[in-house]
Amino acid sequence: MISAQSVEDPLDLERQVCFALAVAARDVIALYRPLLEPMGLTHPQYLVMLALWGGTPLSVKELSRKLALDPATLSPLLKRLEASGYVTRSRAASDERQLAVALTDEGRALRERALAIPPAIVERLGMSLEELQGLHAVLTRVIAAAGRS
Template sequence: MTTGLELEKQVCFALYSATRAVTQLYRPVLDALGLTYPQYLVMLVLWERGPVTVKQLGEALELDSGTLSPLLRRLAAHGHVRRERSTSDQRSVLIHVTDTGAALRTRATSVPRRIAGATGMELVELEALRQNLTRLTEAVSARTLTPEEEEPT
């Protein structure tokens, strides 16, 4: 008898397992660059958008400043980013990519291709998956369930 509580039927577990597996796939590739996965995500935003405030970076990555600050400190210690107070608003800190961080971008250009190839999936499948995950994130981010809500029929 199935109850719907079987582990293999849970979307949350499939997402959790996929996240762990993909993050593990990135590890050796990013180790060669001297980056952790979260640091790589920070660098992706900076390479794409140029100097941004810590707040903008947090919004882009959906991270709070308590999580982001240690990441930025480590990236700065490795010479990849530079932090400076905004001249227009002393409360804001701008994050800039350094020359070392910009050089890292060149070395990182093969990362997406290598990861995509390692999945064994076609690019069109990966893009469809990305789009579906984005839709799922948007849908669940806009909702909260209360204990009183009825189950769907």
């Protein structure tokens, strides 16, 4: 039974947005694991590939911005993707200080296999596409609001 105190307790675990976000993120990412493993990708690597499938080459700085990751976090992901044969990293001709990341033929071909992932996730969640689109919109607003803080 929920007491009146727990309903109004600002430190009640079940009322915390951070807790709900953390558990949801962990559980949703876990749904991706069995879909990504046969492709040789981790979830963070999948996010990098999604960004690159949107158009390459991209500089590390552009990728960092798109993924909201600092370059130091992104670098090991890119090294592993390069070792897997999915991307190449090279100095940009226009600015030798910039590292350009491009898809290999194998990385481009992987996109076809990845097309099965979004519908599989929708099915595994058992939620309607409309619900998930609404959730995405709310989370996008949360990200923007947290970024302003």
